[in-house]
Amino acid sequence: MNSSPKNLFDSSDSNRNADELKYAQKATFNEVFHLEQGAQLAEMSIVYETYGTLNRNKNNAVLICHALTGDSHVARHDENDVAGWWDIMVGPGKSIDTDRFFVICPNVLGGCRGTTGPNSINPETGQPYGADFPTITIRDMVAAQKKLIDHLGIKKLLAVVGGSMGGNMTLQWGVDYPDHLQGAVAMATSAHVTSQALAFDVVGRNAIVRDPDFHQGQYYDEEKKPLAGLAIARMLGHITYLSLQAMMEKFDADRHQARDIISDFETKFSVGSYLAYQADRFGQRFDANSYLTLTMAIDLFELGKTPEQLTASMEKSKCRWLLVSYSSDWLFPPFQSKELVNALVAKEKPVSYCNIQSNCGHDAFLLSHELPTYGGMIQGFLANLESTEDETSTSNVEAEPVFDPTNIFHNHHRIDYDSLVELIPDGASVLDLGCDTGGLLERLRLRGHSKIMGVEWDEQAVLASIRRGFDVVQYDLNQGLASFNDRQFDCVVLSQTLQTVMDVERVLLEMLRVGKRGIVSFPNFGYHEYRRELAEQGRAPRIDAADGFHWYNTPNVRFLSISDFVSFCDEKEIQIHDRIWLDTRKGRRVEESPNRDANLAILTLSK
C-alpha cells in the first residue's frame, strides 16, 4: 500500500479538471480486492478529499458518501476553490461544521473520478477495463471506503452521511461495520430501488449499450464516445430527480419554446432543450461505463425484500440513526424510508425519522430551499452524537422552543406533566405518542431515563425534538404503531392527544400492545363548567377557548367525558390502574366526583 498526498493520478483521470483535483488525495491498495459477486481487482485506489482536522482522539471524523453522479468535491476548500456539490451543508460553521469535524469524501469505486473504475487501467492488460470491469455492489463500495478509513487510522467514525446512492452506502456501513460508526444519516434512500426506478435504469442502460459508438464498452480509444446514449440515460435520470411540481414551475410557462441554451441534441420545448443541455454537460464529465456500473450496483442493492428480511438485516446495527425523506421524492418515495425506520424500530435501535414536506423531489437534499429544515436537524443530530462520544464536550441540549404549533396547551405550564411523570417508575423505558417538541421527553431525560423515544406527526415538532437530541419518528398515530413490538416499552404515554385523533380505538389498542402500561391524559367534557355552558347557556363547551379556538376551528375532533372513557375501557376490556384527576383551572387535584370536578384526567391502563 502506498499513499500520496496530492495529485498523483494516472492517465485514466482525463475526465477530471485540474482545478478540481487540486485538493484531492489518493490512496492505493496494492493487495487483491475481493468483490462480493466473486470477481476481484488486482489493486484498488481511492481518490478522496478531506476538510477540517482529525482530532487527537480521532473521533470527530464524518464520512460523506456521494450520490450516483457526485464526487469527492463535496465543498469548497477555500474561497478561490470551485463550488462543491454540497457547499450548503459542509464548511466552517455550517451544519456539517468543518471547524468541528474532520470530513472525508471519497470518490466511489466504479466511478470515473480517480477511484478505481471502468476507465482505470487494468493492470493485467495495460488497457482501461471498459466492459471488463466487474460487476460491483454497494457492499464493495463500502468495503473500499473502510480500507480508506483504516488507512487514515480512524477506528470509529463519528458519523456516515449520504443521500440517494450515498444513502444506500450509509445503510450498508451501518450493517456491515456496526462497530465503526457512532451515527448514520441516510437521506432520500431505501433498502432497494422500486421496480419503477429499476425499470428507468434498465431503459437508460439500453440507451447506452445500443449507441453505435459504445463498441461493447471499449470506446476509450475511439474518436467518438457513446454520448448520445449517455445523454438519453442522463435526461431520463434527470426527470426522475425532479418532482412534477418542480418541473411545472420550471418549464410550464414557456413549454413550447426551446430555451436559449446551446444543445444540438434536442431543440424543442423548454424542458427538452434544458434537459439536453444538462445531458451534454454531463457527457463532458462522466463516463458511460461508470454509468452502467453504478446504476447496476444501485439496482442490485437489497437490504431485505420483505419487511421481515429487512428487519433481520438491521439486527447487526449498533449506531444511532437519522432517516430523512422528502414528500415529493418519487424515485425513493418516503414509504421506503419508513420501511427502514420500521425495521430499525422493530429491532429497538435508536432511530429518528422525518419526512420533509418539499416540492423539490429527490434532489431536495441537495437544494438550499430545504436547508432550513434538514440542515438544523442534522446539525443537532451530529452534535448529540458528539456529546455521547466525548463526555468532555459541552452539552448540546437545546432550550425548550417557545413556539409550538400543534399543542393546544402550548402557552401554558403543562401541569399535567407533573402528575404524568409521577406515574412513570424510575428508569422505565418510555414511548411518548404525540411527543410534540419533546417537553415530556426532556423531563424524563433530566430524571435519568435512558430509553426514551417519541412519535410525532407535525413536521416542525419532529424537527425540533430531533434537534434537541431525542429519538423521534414521524408516524401518523391513526395508522397504528405496526413496527413497534408487543410490550416494547414499560410505559407508552398519550398526553392531550386522544381528543385530536379520528381513530381513537386503534390508537388506544396499539398503545396498550406496545406498552406494558399506557398512560393517557385527556380533557374531560363532563367538567361542571362545560356542563353549565351547555345546560344553561345552550352553547357547545369551549374546551380550548384559552387558546383562541372555537367550535368551528378547534383541532379537537373527539369529545368525551371521564365516564365515557371508563365505559369505553370496560367495553374493550381495558384495565384502569392509577387515576389522577386535575382541575387545571384551579391548579389542584380532585379527589371526589371527578367527572364533574376535574377538567383533565390522567389514567394508567393495560390490556
Next chain:
Amino acid sequence: MNSSPKNLFDSSDSNRNADELKYAQKATFNEVFHLEQGAQLAEMSIVYETYGTLNRNKNNAVLICHALTGDSHVARHDENDVAGWWDIMVGPGKSIDTDRFFVICPNVLGGCRGTTGPNSINPETGQPYGADFPTITIRDMVAAQKKLIDHLGIKKLLAVVGGSMGGNMTLQWGVDYPDHLQGAVAMATSAHVTSQALAFDVVGRNAIVRDPDFHQGQYYDEEKKPLAGLAIARMLGHITYLSLQAMMEKFDADRHQARDIISDFETKFSVGSYLAYQADRFGQRFDANSYLTLTMAIDLFELGKTPEQLTASMEKSKCRWLLVSYSSDWLFPPFQSKELVNALVAKEKPVSYCNIQSNCGHDAFLLSHELPTYGGMIQGFLANLESTEDETSTSNVEAEPVFDPTNIFHNHHRIDYDSLVELIPDGASVLDLGCDTGGLLERLRLRGHSKIMGVEWDEQAVLASIRRGFDVVQYDLNQGLASFNDRQFDCVVLSQTLQTVMDVERVLLEMLRVGKRGIVSFPNFGYHEYRRELAEQGRAPRIDAADGFHWYNTPNVRFLSISDFVSFCDEKEIQIHDRIWLDTRKGRRVEESPNRDANLAILTLSK
C-alpha cells in the same frame, strides 16, 4: 370522395394483420386536407370499424377515440374475432351497448393502421411519406374524424368517448364541433401534458431518431428498421402507463430474475425482461414514424395554458360532460382532470367528474379491475343523454339506492328534505353540497328544477348520483369551491354536512359566495336531550347514536348549538333569513325555544 365497404387497403398497410382487417372499412377523401400548422395532405383516407346499427334518426352514434397505440379494433365483432382493446366496455349488453348504440372507431390520422400516416404513400412522390409526413395536431385528427362522421350522414353524435390521447380528441371535439355532439366522456386526460410527461416523450423520440437504423425516417426500404430506438421509447412509455403500486405488485417478488419470456433486448430483472418483451411485440405492430408523429401531436396539444385560457376555451362547448380520472395515474394526474372540470364549471357547463381510487395507474381505464366503477357510470351517463335526445325512449332514472355509506342518517326518512325543499323557490337553480347519492337532487328534479348540480366527496356516492343522471363533481368541500362563480346558483344547500367538515368557515363563506341564498341544516347540540345527557349523566351527547356511532367513531367532528351558529353568523356578518326548527325525534316543527327544543336547524343565509 369514394368509399369502399371492405378491405381496400394500399401497400402501406403492411403492419396490419389480415384477420384484424376483416371488419375494417375505408373512406377516402380525395380533396386537399388542410392541417392546422399550415401544411396539407393531397388526399386523406380513414380506416374505421363500426359496431351495431345506426338508427333511423341517426342519433344513436357513439364515436370512440383510441389512445396513442390503440386502433380501430375496439372490440370483437363476433365470437371468432380477435380481441379488441376495449372488449370490457364495448359490445352487446355492455356499458357501451352495441345493441343500442352505433359505435364508430376510426384509426387516427398519423397512425400506422390504414388511416393516412407516415407509412402511407405520398401521392406526390409515390413513396411512403416517412419523415416528410407533416406535423399534425389533435385538432387535425378530430377534423379528419368529422369528415368521416359527415360521410356517414350523422349530423350529431350521441357521444364522443376517449381516454388518454383519445381523451384529448374528445375534448377537442367538444370545443371544435359543439353542435355535433350531445355528450362527451373524457377519461385519464388533460388540457395539456405535464412538463414531466412531455420530457418523457422527448427522451423517447430521441431514442428513435438516434437509432442508426432510423435513416432520417426513410427506413421503409431498408432491411433493418429502427426497432431498438422504438423499443426504448416503448419501454419508457410503458413505465409511465403503470403506477408504482402496480409495478411493485407485478415485479417486486422476482425482481432480480429475468422472466421466462423471449427477448434478446434486455435479459436482466423481471421488470426488464417483461418490458423488453412487450416492446419487441410493439415493434412488430407499430411504426416508429407514427410514434414520433403522434407523441408530437400529444405534446403540442394545448387547450389553455392558464386556468383563464382554459376556461375561455370551454366557452364554445355545448355538450354534457363526464370527466374521469384515476387516483394513481401520474402521467395524466387527477389534478389535470380537475382543471378541466373547474373550467367547465366556471363556464356553467353541465359536467360530472369522478376521480376513481385505483392502483392501476394511467392504464386503469383499459382494465377490467376498474370496470365496476366506471363502467356503470358511463352506461348511466350515456343512457341519460339518450333520454334527453330522444323523448320517446324510456326514462333511465335509477331508483334511490338503498345503501348509502356516507350519510349518517341513511336509514331514515329525510324529514329535513321536506322542509328544505319548501325553502327553495320554484324553478330556482340549486347546488347541493355534499349531495350524497342525489336524494335531494331527485326531489328537485321531480319538482321540475332544470339547473341542478351536486358536489360530493365520497366516490361511491358520486358514482351513484352520476348513474342516476345528475351532474355531480367530486370536490373536497374543505378546499373551497374556487371554480364556481359568484352568485352562480339561486340556492346552495349544505344539508347535514356542516358538522363533518373541518374548515367550517371556508365552506360557509364559499357557499354564500356561490349562492344568492345558502340553505344549511345541522344537528343542534343544544337540544334538551343532549343537555340532559351531559348535565345529568355526565356523558357526551350521542347525536348519531341511532346509526350506531359513539364519541370515538362518529364521522362528526364539529359540535355546535343553534346559538353557537347564530353567534357565528353575527360575527362573520352573515344574514339569516328563514329559520325552520325541527324535532325529528317527535317528527314535528318547533316554534318556541329552538335551541332547547329542536334537534335539527334549517336556515337560509346570505352575505
